[in-house]
Amino acid sequence: MTSDVGILVAIEGIDGAGKNTLVSALESALDARGLSSARRAFPRYGTHHADLAAGALRGRLGPVSGSPEAMALLFALDRQAATPDLLAAKGEVDVLLCDRYVASNAAYSAARLGERSFSDVIGWIEAMEHEEMGVPRADGYILLPTPVTEARRRADARAADDASRELDAYETDARLQADTAAAYERLAQTEWTAPWWRAELGVPPEDAAAMLADRIAALA
Numbered sequence: 001m002t003s004d005v006g007i008l009v010a011i012e013g014i015d016g017a018g019k020n021t022l023v024s025a026l027e028s029a030l031d032a033r034g035l036s037s038a039r040r041a042f043p044r045y046g047t048h049h050a051d052l053a054a055g056a057l058r059g060r061l062g063p064v065s066g067s068p069e070a071m072a073l074l075f076a077l078d079r080q081a082a083t084p085d086l087l088a089a090k091g092e093v094d095v096l097l098c099d100r101y102v103a104s105n106a107a108y109s110a111a112r113l114g115e116r117s118f119s120d121v122i123g124w125i126e127a128m129e130h131e132e133m134g135v136p137r138a139d140g141y142i143l144l145p146t147p148v149t150e151a152r153r154r155a156d157a158r159a160a161d162d163a164s165r166e167l168d169a170y171e172t173d174a175r176l177q178a179d180t181a182a183a184y185e186r187l188a189q190t191e192w193t194a195p196w197w198r199a200e201l202g203v204p205p206e207d208a209a210a211m212l213a214d215r216i217a218a219l220a
């Protein structure tokens, strides 16, 4: 461990992009470099606001389901409630890996509120979560730029294997997934709130993780 407080690195991408798989590969790659890690995932299903968001994603919360602003607030409140745990975890490990983080809210909200200015929407998310709610900023973001058709094929296969992984309203909306992928590209290009790295596509997750772990090690 080279500093007193670990760094927070978030893995981002559309549904089925391979985030969960990459986080697992990163844990091994960091361990091989002598860096300790812990992982968290958002939304934190089983907690109040995340379960409300999940209900909304399945159309069970009436008008909230249709309101991008209400959805973004639920996801943000979930992270605000998680903040004491995030800060404690950062104090215990070199690298805290998050499967989705604040940039998920920026990308999905920008996609759903496409009629509004992109910079207004991402500025609102940054102000709400980081400035008002005190959610810690990421030290780095990793984008998995998996093409929409490939990500959907994987998410469908996963849902077929595991009945508990039924696809939600966001996952089945091809237009939303494409708009979200485009929003992620803009966030990465402008290095929204932190440095952004792109995962290499078409290489085994272990190889992508090895390259990324070297970059994380340089920051940690």
Ligand SMILES: Nc1ncnc2c1ncn2[C@@H]1O[C@H](COP(=O)(O)OP(=O)(O)O)[C@@H](O)[C@H]1O
Pocket (backbone or CB within 6 Å): 013, 014, 015, 016, 017, 018, 019, 020, 021, 022, 154, 155, 157, 158, 203, 204, 205
């Ligand atoms: N690089 C990859 N190549 C092929 N399949 C992959 C790759 N990464 C993940 N998968 C598979 O795609 C599916 C979705 O991956 P997952 O990591 O759960 O995505 P996410 O967390 O982004 O929704 C899983 O069944 C996983 O095994």
Ligand SMILES: Cc1cn([C@H]2C[C@H](O)[C@@H](COP(=O)(O)OP(=O)(O)O)O2)c(=O)[nH]c1=O
Pocket (backbone or CB within 6 Å): 015, 042, 043, 057, 072, 075, 076, 100, 101, 102, 104, 105, 106, 108, 109, 170, 171
């Ligand atoms: C964490 C987060 C997720 N989302 C969206 C992205 C996903 O489409 C959806 C659910 O998250 P997801 O990670 O896909 O959950 P699951 O593991 O059940 O597939 O919520 C936001 O819009 N904002 C956020 O802050």
